[in-house]
Amino acid sequence: MLLEFIATISAGVGAAGLILGMQKLLRLPLPNWLMPASAGIAMLAFTIWSEYSWASRAEAGLGEGKLVAMTVDKKQIWRPWTFVFPVTTQFIALDKDSAKVDGEMVQVDMYLVARRSESAIVPVAFDCLLSRRADAFDLPEGDLTQANWFDMDKNDPVLRTACDQLR
Known part of the structure; x- marks a missing residue:
């Protein structure tokens, strides 16, 4: 800044x-x-x-191999031009080079990037069949039996990117 x-x-x-x-x-x-x-x-x-x-x-x-799955566009009162064209303040990208596909399961690194904030890389797993996601922080390599799953909307852009473009 x-x-x-x-x-x-x-x-x-x-x-x-x-x-x-x-x-x-x-x-x-x-x-x-x-x-x-x-x-x-x-x-x-x-x-x-x-x-x-x-x-x-x-x-x-x-770098190469990252797919932007979702953007967050905002209108801000102190930036009047954003009411005409909203400005992107955050986005989520998936690393297709790190993706591991096993049937309906996709494990990938998810990049959480925000303007004026620290970025984060989160290893996640997507279950394309049941439309759910699990964070894979402390899980042994490839072992999703102990994962804490979160239900997602089947039309969620991040889920759709992982399941349609990485699988």
Whole structure:
């Protein structure tokens, strides 16, 4: 978050510097409001770009072989542009390279990624036949007999991604 703040301030200083350079180069008096207005517009534009490009940049940072199963898009009052186009603030991705398929069971690493929060990798198992999920934290490799299963809606996007695209 600190780096984003520094980048936003840098965008404003850069825009103000361009106006100053234009004023010196053209030797024309420009309106006094032009420099702070251009700095403000540049900072706002950078902030909007950063918000909307975060999800694709975070997904690319996960590397090859990750399937985005679900995104959480939000509208926020302090970002009025999100009422026109909601911004992605979280997503869940599944690692198809780590997937182990055994009939109707799929074991895979699930990536929980949120903007301005720590990401987490959770080993999970999906039972495609019974539409349920189990966290596989402390389970022995491949042993799901002691798993604590959670029922899921059969149309859940994470379950559908695991069962339809990884199986």
